Amino acid sequence: MTDYELRELMAESVQKCHRAVFDKYCNYVYAIVINVLRNCGSREDIEDCVSDIFLKIYKRFDESTDFSGNLKGFIGTVSRNTAIDAFRRINATNNRFVSIDDEIMEEVRSDERLEENTEKRELSRILLGKIRDLGEPDSTIIIQQYFYNRTAKEIAKSISMTSAAVQKRSSRAKQKLKALLIEAGIGKEGLI
Structure with missing residues (x-):
């Protein structure tokens, strides 16, 4: 514009x-x-x-x-x-x-749950880092598609691409992301 x-x-x-x-x-x-x-x-x-x-x-x-x-x-x-x-x-x-909310206090009391939450946060941090490593516009496409549930048509309109181009880039970006995660020791063949 x-x-x-x-x-x-x-x-x-x-x-x-x-x-x-x-x-x-x-x-x-x-x-x-x-x-x-x-x-x-x-x-x-x-x-x-x-x-x-x-x-x-x-x-x-x-x-x-x-x-x-x-x-x-x-x-x-x-x-x-x-x-x-x-x-x-x-x-x-x-x-x-510190919140004294019962749910949060239960998490603090449970070492197993604390470890699980820490592990999830670390995995999320690594995943977002690998998505960022894809570069633009692939990282934006993946984030909008999987974190914000936007359609290819909505994403295409916002980044000035065609819907077909967004779908193709998304497919290629998922393959690259899978390889990056396997390389980082996070994913296994067939899981991602």
């Missing part, structure tokens, strides 16, 4: 302009937030952070907004800074407060 098209949409309807920006940059923002919060944030933390980012972006948009310059760079900067703030807030909360 060009600066001119954004200006026209803003003049026509602020909501349409916001929707167009969201549609175009949603996956970009998610990728930045997931990259920053992958080791500390829950899915809800990631969703909250993305909402905060778009709220900050929309507050800067009005009829007098000059769209010249690098909108993607601006959105990337807001995304990164907001995700880093969320990372700090989550870590500060996790390190300073």
Whole structure:
């Protein structure tokens, strides 16, 4: 979307302009937030952070907004800074407060469960690292497809590809990911 098209949409309807920006940059923002919060944030933390980012972006948009310059760079900067703030807030909360929720206390009491949760976190960290190693746009396709249950058509629209190209890249990316996981000693032939 060009600066001119954004200006026209803003003049026509602020909501349409916001929707167009969201549609175009949603996956970009998610990728930045997931990259920053992958080791500390829950899915809800990631969703909250993305909402905060778009709220900050929309507050800067009005009829007098000059769209010249690098909108993607601006959105990337807001995304990164907001995700880093969320990372700090989550870590500060996790390190300073202990919940006395029965479920959490049961997890703490059970060494077996604690070990299992630690192992799952480590596997998730390794898996996300290997997905990142696939490079773009493959990593975005895999994350959107398997972590956010988006269809090939939805992904294709957001990254400016055809649905068939997304399906083909997804298939190849899964094969590369399988090889990377086997190489790392995580997967076995036929399991992934």
